[in-house]
Amino acid sequence: MMLLRVAARTELISLLALLANLATVHVPWIPTLLGPLHGCAYLLVIGATVAATHRTRARLLAVVPGIGGLLALRSIRLDQLRAKNLHV
Template sequence: MRVLRVAAAAEAASLVALLVNLLTVHAPAVSSLVGPLHGTAYLVTIAAAWPAPGAAASGARWLAVVPGVGGLLALRRLRSGRQGAWTS
């Protein structure tokens, strides 16, 4: 779960950095540095969410595929599923 948390945060933060760069100065150096970081974080998010316990039943696997915020959505779904299991 720690890998998923870090990858989801990196994916969302890198997307924000790319969009801010696009809307402001559009520096090619920022795009060439942050773009591959965002892509790698996206792939790590999917790879980390896929085998997570309860991911298939909760739909977190498919939420992780959503670019940008999918990892955060998958984490939220996994957390709510685990809390429900603990309280029952």
């Protein structure tokens, strides 16, 4: 879960930085550095979600670029809370 949390935040922050650079000054070295970081974080989010849960909903949410990792993480946490409440 920690890996998914870090990867999801990295994916979102790197995407926001890329979009901010594109909308403002467009410094050429920023996408050179942040593009691969964002791509790796995106793939890591998908892989970590597949490893963390078997739920189709969370796996589909992980594929959404940018915020998919955070949405998948939230879905996994809600499933865990529901499971705890059913077993109490």
